[in-house]
Amino acid sequence: xxxxxxxxxxxxxxxxxxxxxxxxxxxxxxxxxxxxxxxxxxxxxxxxxxxxxxxxxxxxxxxxxxxxxxxxxxxxxxxxxxxxxxxxxxxxxxxxxxxxxxxxxxxxxxxxxxxxxxxxxxxxxxxxxxxxxxxxxxxxxxxxxxxxxxxxxxxxxxxxxxxxxxxxxxxxxxxxxxxxxxxxxxxxxxxxxxxxxxxxxxxxxxxxxxx
Numbered sequence: 642x643x644x645x646x647x648x649x650x651x652x653x654x655x656x657x658x659x660x661x662x663x664x665x666x667x668x669x670x671x672x673x674x675x676x677x678x679x680x681x682x683x684x685x686x687x688x689x690x691x692x693x694x695x696x697x698x699x700x701x702x703x704x705x706x707x708x709x710x711x712x713x714x715x716x717x718x719x720x721x722x723x724x725x726x727x728x729x730x731x732x733x734x735x736x737x738x739x740x741x742x743x744x745x746x747x748x749x750x751x752x753x754x755x756x757x758x759x760x761x762x763x764x765x766x767x768x769x770x771x772x773x774x775x776x777x778x779x780x781x782x783x784x785x786x787x788x789x790x791x792x793x794x795x796x797x798x799x800x801x802x803x804x805x806x807x808x809x810x811x812x813x814x815x816x817x818x819x820x821x822x823x824x825x826x827x828x829x830x831x832x833x834x835x836x837x838x839x840x841x842x843x844x845x846x847x848x849x850x851x852x
Contacts, residue, residue: 648802694786723779731771756791804835
């Protein structure tokens with residue numbers, strides 16, 4: 642099926658892609674991916690993506706094939722992944738590991754809300770049902786040009802079959818260690834090296850991962 646084919650893809654000709662000078666300045670100097678030979682800022686180039694609300698999925702297809710043409714497919718597969726496995730993402734391992742990080746003094750429920758869109762955050766605050774919030778986020782995420790949030794990035798790891806290092810620009814917030822970390826797929830990874838996706842400063846930096 643389409644997802645199996647996606648997991649086999651990997652693009653290597655990065656030199657041919659347009660660079661993002663603004664994004665380059667946002668790359669933090671503490672990206673330590675588990676298999677990186679030279680961890681740090683200097684080994685990374687910010688690749689330009691179209692800033693139209695589909696940035697996360699543009700980034701995914703740049704990683705896979707070097708262009709953004711089929712970004713809608715990764716958006717759809719991410720929504721399906723969230724909806725079918727809502728209970729997993731409602732209690733994603735990142736929430737447990739995050740309790741051991743400097744953000745541990747931030748209640749887990751607060752960290753969960755920060756992984757949602759503004760609309761679903763308000764719904765969660767009234768219902769307190771995590772799985773329902775995830776499934777609603779799956780439905781919301783089907784809309785073209787709708788900004789993605791952290792739960793979409795979590796699900797995208799399984800769609801493309803590889804870990805994603807969520808690179809969050811430097812700031813002084815207590816929650817940054819939660820968002821600045823390697824996210825592991827629900828199933829096994831099909832690639833040795835994680836992808837690195839940089840969060841955008843468009844809108845709220847807590848809610849918009851982008852390429």
